[in-house]
Amino acid sequence: DFLLDLMVDGQFEHENPNCVIHNADVAALLIGVLPECAPTLLLQILETFDRMARARVENLSMFSRVGLFHVLLFLAINREADVREACLALLTRLGRHTMQMEHVSALLAAIELVPCPGTWVRLLETFHQVLQSPPLPATFWGFSGQGTGLVVPACTFPPKGYTLCTAIHLPSDVAQRSGFSPRLMSFQGPDGTVCVEVVLAGGGLTLAVSGGVGRSLETVQLLPGARRLQPGRWYSLVVAH
Known part of the structure; x- marks a missing residue:
């Protein structure tokens, strides 16, 4: 909660996440520690990020700039099934607002590293959904x-x-x-x-x-x-x- 308050430069309200991310350094710090979080806490943070992304376009831009895509991709490959689905859902939410050629390259490279066919099938399905997402203003x-x-x-x-x-x-x-x-x-x-x-x-x-x-x-x-x-x-x- 302390990091969320710093990230929005105020008091973050979980019931109403209609807050704009003002502090990119704190956002990058919070995103960087996601791989170290326990599954329950990680799912809570991902749900909060998803609601913030739905609430404000500005937050989508900030998530894109501070490297959320690559962290979500890493988590989707290496964490539990429920965490993977939450990460893929947020990747789809970001859509074309985040997807760039470097992300496409990272996604294709990640598929080669995944030993489980079911996981890389889900990655390809997410990639397909992202490409179908309508571009934002x-x-x-x-x-x-x-x-x-x-x-x-x-x-x-x-x-x-x-x-x-x-x-x-x-x-x-x-x-x-x-x-x-x-x-x-x-x-x-x-x-x-x-x-x-x-x-x-x-x-x-x-x-x-x-x-x-x-x-x-x-x-x-x-x-x-x-x-x-x-x-x-x-x-x-x-x-x-």
Whole structure:
């Protein structure tokens, strides 16, 4: 409990694990001692991690950064059957948010080391489920101004409702930048095409919206006429549907 309190930088409530992990060092320490825990305590910690992963996307990112995947894989191979199933369930929960090529390599290498066919069959089943998990919303930032946005690749467009928010700071030399038209926001549909897009062009904003998968974008000028964004100022941009 003390480590959990430190991890969330406050008082951790087991009944309501809707807490954000703030201390990566403590999270890494707690994850690192998991192989030394007794089965009962280990199952309790894994259940807590699973509920935290379900509650907050931020916790998924933190678990990914501090190496939870590799520890879960080690436990799934070397511990009791109930611990193995709990580890595999949490691996599936992490899904594509955690799965990278280094994890794929570690998983395939682990299968070669497992003497029990039943265990490596479960590992392959988990790997298959992870690959089928829908990707979570992700942000990408390109400080050159040419590749910044929000991508939600698993949404069904148009969704029942959404709100996108961002802050804009227009460079003072924007008028001298030839072809400076950065994408400020974007929704990417399930087929990989852009469904919603906000672009800075000519000192103004352009909103492009598609009515569904496979349909072309319809463009609307958000700041028509003489209204333009002023260089050097901050603006808040909100797109709501």
